[in-house]
Amino acid sequence: MDPPSTPIMCRVELRRTALNSVLLLYLFGVFGLSQVCSIEVTTPSELHATKGDTVRLPCTFTSTASPTSKMRVSWSYTPQTGGPALVFFHFLSKAELPKTGQFAGRIKWQGTPARGDVSIYLINATLNDNGTYTCDVTNPPDVxxxxxxxxxxxxxxxxxxIRFSDVAVLMAFILLPSGLITFFLVGRMLCPKKRHNQSKAYRSPIEVTEGEETGVSPQAAYIKSTTCCDMCLMDSDEEEEYYSMQKMHPREEEYVESQC
Structure with a gap:
């Protein structure tokens, strides 16, 4: 009866071994893999910039392990037109900036790995920079x-x-001188007419002296208006003045004598 019990015991031992193996694999999958599969890298899906701008390419990560000297960061670029990815930046203990190619002298490292930040800056963006940028982070044992x-x-x-300074320069060097020249020429054209009109301006009766309205000089008008009765009433001084004016205007003298 003893021999038949041996195979049964072997089977039980095999079942126990298999069960232990499954349990170990389960525990390894739950506790082991969870420790190496927890890294998570995050970037915005889209970014927009204007030509000539300095663009920040943000990238953050979370990891169960603290960053060490074995942590590696890389940035790669795939053109918008397609083609193979170009790795242009590395970080392994220190930043390795590109020295040749499209991004030479245009990448600036601004990351802080201890805080989970591995962002970079792209300086003087151009239309050739359109495309997809990939941030890759490995932090052993989280790989x-x-x-x-x-x-x-x-x-x-x-x-x-158009900037305000451009408009100001245009007005100062073109519009302002031309405006001054135009104003000067118009003034020269209008000023003679103005003086001519002023010379012919209307004068009130008070300003018009006797004899001016008929085109006769004041002295001649005085002699012409003098009658014989006035001459009789003149004193000696007035007679001398009257005769002196008669010598200057002989025609008016004849006119006065005719009145007498």
Whole structure:
């Protein structure tokens, strides 16, 4: 009876071994993999900029392990027209900026890995920078999960605008001198007419002396208006003045004598 019990015991032992193996695999999957699959990288889906701007390409990550010297960050670029991805930036203990190619001298590292920030700046954006930018972070032992994230950058031409300084310069060097010259010429044309009109302005009866309205000089008008009766009433001084004026205007003298 003893021999038949041996196979049964072996089967029980095999079942126990298999059960322990499954339990170990389960525990490893729950506790082991959860420790290496928790990294998460995040970037905005889209970014918009104007030509010539400095664009911030933000990228953050979360990890169960603190960043160490083994943490690696890389940025790659895929053109909008398509093609292979170009890795242009690396960070491994320190930033390795691009020295050649499209992004040479135009990338600035502004990340803080201890705070989960691995962002960069793109200086003087151009229309050729349109495309997809990928941020890739690995932080051992967290090497699985979602270590990459993509953002699409769209750069548009800068709109043409007239600055106030440009308008001021235009007015100072073109419009202002031409306006002064025009004002001077118009003034020269109008001033003679104004003086001519003033010379012919209406004069009141008080301003018009006797003899001016008939075109005769004041002295001649005085002699002409003198009658014989007036001459009789003149004193010696007035007679001398009268005769002196008669010598200057002999025609008026004849006219006075005819009245007498």
């Amino acid at each position: 699985f999960g979602s270590p990459k994230s993509h953002t699409v950058l769209t750069v548009t031409p800068k709109p043409t605008t």
